[in-house]
Amino acid sequence: MTTEPANFDYVSSTARIAVYDNLRSTPRVVEIPPAPTNEYITSIATQTYTLAREMGGQIPFTVVQEVSENFIHAYFTEVVVSVLDGGNTIRFTDQGPGIPDCGKAQLPGYSSAVEEMKRYIRGVGSGLPIVKEYFEGAQGSVVIENNIRTGAVVTISLKAENEREEAPLRQALRAAQRPASESGYPNEAAANGATNIARGVHAADSTSTNATSGPLMDSMPILSxxxxxxxxxxxxxxxxxxxxxxxxxxxxxxxxxxxxxxxxxxxxxxxxxxxxxxxxxxxxxxxxxxx
CATH class of the missing domain: 1.10.10.10 (Winged helix-like DNA-binding domain superfamily/Winged helix DNA-binding domain)
Structure with a gap:
């Protein structure tokens, strides 16, 4: 018995976004209807981002897009996205084949993407590592788990602004954007030192645009x-x-x-x-x- 090859040109299933204003009431549900694959992925990401922002969430669109693209690995089977915690926690759930090694899925270069998928995603094992990098440190967390029976669950959670502890490198980048008198550094030499740290980050990390523009994840989105x-x-x-x-x-x-x-x-x-x-x-x- 032969198996029909998967059709990656068009998604025939309906995705659902559940918005939890609180956990004591039934969530509002927004449906994403069947559509060509590019439109389907973009609709999931755009609707999720918009709904989360309306609740006060601060997770960037690029992060939401990266995780949404991973639904292609599940063949878009029973896609459900849950928006919680005032928009600062988003859970992406499917009932596809699952992720055999959740640890490797967060490392660059590990990917199960086949050629047909690469028409719609990069397929080089960079998606979840980019998301993980954004949430590193005190910013928040990324948790990848198996679903109840089959499939995967990816939960991204960003701490509220007043709960965050900014990492030292991010502090340096932020300080480099302000005049020495406003940076919180005691003198110009210290402020210049922070600027040099920021420039060093730029030279070593492609996620920065320049010494005064902050992390690329916040300023330079990943575009097709x-x-x-x-x-x-x-x-x-x-x-x-x-x-x-x-x-x-x-x-x-x-x-x-x-x-x-x-x-x-x-x-x-x-x-x-x-x-x-x-x-x-x-x-x-x-x-x-x-x-």
Missing amino acids: PREQEFIELFYSEGPLGVTEMGELTNTAPSTTHVTMKKLVALGLIEVPAGTKKRVLTARGRAVAQQL
Whole structure:
């Protein structure tokens, strides 16, 4: 008996996002309907991020996107995302084949992605390690577990702002952004030392954009080739609508709309009042200059 190869072009199942205002009441449920794979993943990530932010959560979109992409390994079987703890805890659950080695899944280079999957994700074993790196130290936690019967559960949790203890390197990066008189350092030499620490982080760690811009996870999102193309066109052409962007990139209207929706969620583009066209935000221009 032969097994039909998995179809990674279209997801035929419905994903569900459960939003828990508290654990004493039934959660609100938002459904993500079947769609082409790229749109499906983006919809899960965008809706989850938006709902978490509405509750006051501070988990970045790029982190939510990275974990959402991992549902492809479960063939999108029984996808459920739970938003808890005021949006600062998000649990991603599926009933796929599971993760045989949860430890290795958090190390760079370990991946079960096959060629068909790599049309939609990088597939080089970088997703969960990036997420783990963001939550390192006192920022929060990443827990990977087996589901009750089959599948995997990934829980990411970020401590509330007033509960965080900023790591020394992040303190140095933050101090380097401020004048010496505001940095909390006793003198200019100490402030310059912090700046040099930050520059050292930049030289050794590709997750920084430059010595004064802070960690890349907060300022330089991971973009697909199409998303990069959109940003570059906004930078060179100025305000663009869905139709204009679709014509410039030869992209279907639905895909153009979904891509722009993600860029809005990332804070890279916006729709100024009184117009239907999108433009780059200040952050979007900074990102465009890095591409």
